[in-house]
Amino acid sequence: MAFKPSQRSHTKIREIPLDIRPVMNLMVCLIPILLYSAEFVKLSIRELNLPPAGTSDRGNQNNPLTEQEKRFQLTVIISKRGFYIGNRAGYLTGEANTQAEPAIPAMEGGNYDFERLRQQLIEIKEKIKDQGFVDENSIIISAEADIEYKHIIRLMDYITIYTDAQGNEKELFPQINIGTVI
Amino acid sequence: MAFIPSKRKKHLLFAQEELNLTSMMDAMTIILLFLLKTYSTTGEIISPASDLRLPYSLSTQAPHKELTVSVTRDNILVSDQRVMMVDDIDPRSTMIGALYTELSRRAREAKQNEIQYAIPFTREVIVVADENVPFQLLFKVIYTCGSSEYDKLRLLTIRER
Structure with a gap:
């Protein structure tokens, strides 16, 4: 049987104040240092590798090895009116069925319909897959002269990866090239 | 009439309170x-400026x-040093002259350093551009970078979550 605690014990436990001044000193120094070097905005980068200076596509075509390669040369052009999608052979036509109309017109209010563009590109990706194109992962981005940089970055976001129906992230066209100004 | 302060409480000892x-x-x-x-050890890549807002x-x-x-x-800056004004760019040529001169000079220096001190010349350049x-x-800047041997471009953006 457990003992009953003694009724006589009335000794008070004296509270000893914790001396936290050294810790406080440390904190006061550490917080400004860390605040100074803290990263509040997370930065990220988009890689864009240019062909080395001095070689151009024209130079490559003279090379017999590359002449045999099949190139698709998928191009997306951003214009004020929407996206044009095409390759060397020609451009996709939009609802108006003329090549002068963008394949995916911009939405009202000046925003671009990136989701539709992505759907269209996924379709193209499925079609050209395993057909022996050497550039099946690359895409050329071009734009009108006054298209803003943020739209180009946004476009890069949408065309590099996509999430399929099963929720897996897949590569769409991760190799981005920049084409000339239209 | 004001109250007379209590004579009894006057002699109460104030206990010394600790903060x-x-x-x-x-x-x-x-x-x-x-x-x-959130501590970062890489150091600052960009210094904030009022006329520079990165895209997301x-x-x-x-x-x-x-x-x-x-x-x-x-402005156009290389390593936070102003090279030229945007307005001074020749609208007819694709190459930006002053930027090309500056980047070529840096590329030469970097190559010298590679030979002398074995600091590798990565050919990488971070393009920090305003979202507008x-x-x-942008194309002119990219073209100029590519022509002056910096052909691995890294476009700096703000991470969206």
Whole structure:
């Protein structure tokens, strides 16, 4: 049987104040240092590798090895009116069925319909897959002269990866090239 | 009429109170942990400017410290040193002359350093551009970078979550 605690014990436990001044000193120094070097905005980068200076596509075509390669040369052009999608052979036509109309017109209010563009590109990706194109992962981005940089970055976001129906992230066209100004 | 102060309470001893710092310590500890978590060791890549707002991107690749070419609304800078004004760019040529001269000089220096001190010349350049820079200007900058041997471009963006 457990003992009953003694009724006589009335000794008070004296509270000893914790001396936290050294810790406080440390904190006061550490917080400004860390605040100074803290990263509040997370930065990220988009890689864009240019062909080395001095070689151009024209130079490559003279090379017999590359002449045999099949190139698709998928191009997306951003214009004020929407996206044009095409390759060397020609451009996709939009609802108006003329090549002068963008394949995916911009939405009202000046925003671009990136989701539709992505759907269209996924379709193209499925079609050209395993057909022996050497550039099946690359895409050329071009734009009108006054298209803003943020739209180009946004476009890069949408065309590099996509999430399929099963929720897996897949590569769409991760190799981005920049084409000339239209 | 004012009350007469109590004569009895006048002789009460005021106990010396210690300042209670426990709650402050709690807050400090949390702040410290939070700051330690967001601590960066890479150093600053960009210095903020009023005429430079980076675009948002879903990219998750972390940047390294490299040579930066900044295109703000009014100026073009290389490593935070102004090279030229945006307005001074020749609208007819694709190459930006002053930027090309500066980048070529840096490329030569970097190659010298590679030979003498074995500091590798990565050919990488971080393009820090304002989100409203038109494509034409961006293309010229990219073309100039590519021509002056910096052909691995890294477009700096703010990570969106």
